[in-house]
Amino acid sequence: MTATAPREEQLWSRCAGCATLLYRKRLRRNLDVCPECGAHARLSAPDRLRQLVDPGSFRPLPDPPADVDPIGFVDVVPYPHRLTAARAGTGLGEAVVCGTATLGGHPAALAVMDFRFLGGSLGCAVGELITRAAERALDDRVPLILVTASGGARMQEGVLSLMQMATVSQAVAALREAGLLTVSVLTDPTYGGVAASFATNTDVVVAESGARMGFAGPRVIRQVTGRALPEGFQTADFLLRHGQVDMVVPRRALRARLVALLAAARGGRTPAPGPGDPAAPAARRPVPRQQPAGAGRDTAPADATDGDPWATVRLARHPGRPTTLDYLDSAFDGFVELHGDRLGGDCPAVVGGLARLDGRPVMVIGHQKGHTTAELVARNFGMASPAGHRKALRLMRLAARWGLPVVTLVDTPGADPGVGAEEQGQAAAIAESILALTVLPTPVVAVITGEGGSGGALALAVADRVLMLAHAVYSVISPEGCAAILWPDRSAAPQAARALRLTAPDLHRLGVVDEIVPEPPGAAHDDPEATAAAVRDAVRANLLPLLDVPPATLVRRRRQRFRRFGAARAAAGGVR
Numbered sequence: 001m002t003a004t005a006p007r008e009e010q011l012w013s014r015c016a017g018c019a020t021l022l023y024r025k026r027l028r029r030n031l032d033v034c035p036e037c038g039a040h041a042r043l044s045a046p047d048r049l050r051q052l053v054d055p056g057s058f059r060p061l062p063d064p065p066a067d068v069d070p071i072g073f074v075d076v077v078p079y080p081h082r083l084t085a086a087r088a089g090t091g092l093g094e095a096v097v098c099g100t101a102t103l104g105g106h107p108a109a110l111a112v113m114d115f116r117f118l119g120g121s122l123g124c125a126v127g128e129l130i131t132r133a134a135e136r137a138l139d140d141r142v143p144l145i146l147v148t149a150s151g152g153a154r155m156q157e158g159v160l161s162l163m164q165m166a167t168v169s170q171a172v173a174a175l176r177e178a179g180l181l182t183v184s185v186l187t188d189p190t191y192g193g194v195a196a197s198f199a200t201n202t203d204v205v206v207a208e209s210g211a212r213m214g215f216a217g218p219r220v221i222r223q224v225t226g227r228a229l230p231e232g233f234q235t236a237d238f239l240l241r242h243g244q245v246d247m248v249v250p251r252r253a254l255r256a257r258l259v260a261l262l263a264a265a266r267g268g269r270t271p272a273p274g275p276g277d278p279a280a281p282a283a284r285r286p287v288p289r290q291q292p293a294g295a296g297r298d299t300a301p302a303d304a305t306d307g308d309p310w311a312t313v314r315l316a317r318h319p320g321r322p323t324t325l326d327y328l329d330s331a332f333d334g335f336v337e338l339h340g341d342r343l344g345g346d347c348p349a350v351v352g353g354l355a356r357l358d359g360r361p362v363m364v365i366g367h368q369k370g371h372t373t374a375e376l377v378a379r380n381f382g383m384a385s386p387a388g389h390r391k392a393l394r395l396m397r398l399a400a401r402w403g404l405p406v407v408t409l410v411d412t413p414g415a416d417p418g419v420g421a422e423e424q425g426q427a428a429a430i431a432e433s434i435l436a437l438t439v440l441p442t443p444v445v446a447v448i449t450g451e452g453g454s455g456g457a458l459a460l461a462v463a464d465r466v467l468m469l470a471h472a473v474y475s476v477i478s479p480e481g482c483a484a485i486l487w488p489d490r491s492a493a494p495q496a497a498r499a500l501r502l503t504a505p506d507l508h509r510l511g512v513v514d515e516i517v518p519e520p521p522g523a524a525h526d527d528p529e530a531t532a533a534a535v536r537d538a539v540r541a542n543l544l545p546l547l548d549v550p551p552a553t554l555v556r557r558r559r560q561r562f563r564r565f566g567a568a569r570a571a572a573g574g575v576r
């Protein structure tokens with residue numbers, strides 16, 4: 001919908017989404033988003049920069065590279081003629097605009113691609129400019145933001161344009177090693193060599209609403225497969241569902257979201273949130289007290305367990321018990337959820353992302369159950385798939401790279417035991433998560449908030465400090481599963497619960513748990529707010545002393561902590 005020349009078309013433009021004729025000034029005021037259908041029109045790089053950075057803060061990088069026509073490419077017209085025409089048509093020197101700026105006061109280096117310039121194609125000069133932007137970020141020790149819009153590599157520069165994928169990726173890797181945040185913002189369209197390199201190998205991948213991204217374009221795929229493509233194929237929402245992007249953000253919220261990411265990666269200096277900023281810390285809303293059907297109080301005694309582990313099991317499973325998202329809402333601030341394992345999935349049973357604990361940025365990762373049957377089903381009852389474990393792994397590594405502590409909230413009956421999970425390598429996914437935690441060079445505090453079910457729980461619980469809510473349980477197997485194997489039938493679950501030593505006091509005595517977090521009178525579901533406050537206080541108290549420990553010492557102690565269990569148990573002969 002790039003309207004050109006005649007006067008009437010400068011006053012009016014037609015929405016590419018719904019064909020409504022829109023008054024141009026009104027459209028501009030709305031950030032080039034159609035007020036009728038919400039379609040996001042493509043932006044030029046200068047317009048994009050105006051929308052994203054603090055006014056007057058942009059400084060373009062000096063010395064644009066000299067003209068390149070490395071292979072003397074000619075189709076119907078020589079390549080230099082096409083370059084000249086693109087320059088005249090856009091007023092730009094190349095298909096990317098690079099420089100430094102501030103966003104909400106946070107400095108960053110930016111490279112913003114412009115699709116109008118030869119389809120935003122990646123040639124040698126574009127690769128060189130983006131690489132320089134990355135090098136500038138490294139020199140200044142600031143984050144790098146890449147806004148992509150491209151059909152792919154520039155064919156007029158042959159295999160040399162292909163090499164730019166590697167060149168820019170190396171520059172991104174250098175920022176990664178330096179612990180500097182890299183963010184790509186996928187805008188419509190992002191395809192080919194750009195999609196297959198720096199658009200997706202950054203720390204955080206944000207897709208603008210409606211953006212499409214893929215390696216092969218839809219036309220090519222239709223030709224190859226001879227089939228119609230599914231509805232919404234390669235759109236931002238499709239990418240989110242398949243674990244390829246962290247978030248889909250509408251244009252009006254994009255700047256605020258980037259500011260929140262920059263703030264988190266920088267050490268938590270909180271910028272002033274803009275109005276309507278979805279990442280702004282919302283006023284704490286009380287955690288709703290859930291009384292789901294079938295969860296009447298008589299199913300679990302509200303005030304006491306009378307020391308009966310089976311009663312504790314039922315409290316730990318109570319559907320009104322606060323979930324990870326409840327804690328994120330009440331014990332933490334400014335949660336920015338990150339999605340996807342980058343391998344094809346986004347497991348709903350694991351949630352994670354950046355948040356603040358008393359103003360300090362942390363990475364929070366936890367199992368997510370739900371309060372109602374519908375929520376529980378949608379979250380697979382908090383049973384993580386391999387994609388969930390790989391998402392957790394990705395977030396742990398991001399946290400380590402950024403120097404953020406990790407807080408995990410454990411509440412799962414166990415890892416997803418389905419056929420699909422097996423096919424996708426559930427065992428290996430858990431194993432890799434556990435291994436990664438043993439060497440993670442950043443503080444890790446785990447809280448068993450509800451059910452700590454076997455390997456699925458341990459995948460998030462190899463930590464420097466392991467806390468446990470008073471009525472949570474943590475066990476190698478469910479009491480029912482244990483009863484089915486060792487007793488005549490599942491009805492022996494209460495006996496199994498007693499035998500398994502799965503309560504907080506038992507595990508504290510065993511040294512598996514470092515601290516028991518008290519629950520309000522009754523249990524957590526009777527006062528979710530008080531529970532959240534207790535969790536917040538306990539995490540803070542346990543995290544603070546870890547922050548000054550050198551990473552190597554931290555890792556050594558963590559490994560010692562988990563190594564000692566075998567020996568301790570042999571010497572003490574178990575509990576008591």
Ligand SMILES: [Zn+2]
Pocket residue numbers: 015016017018019020034035036037038039
């Ligand atoms: Zn429209």
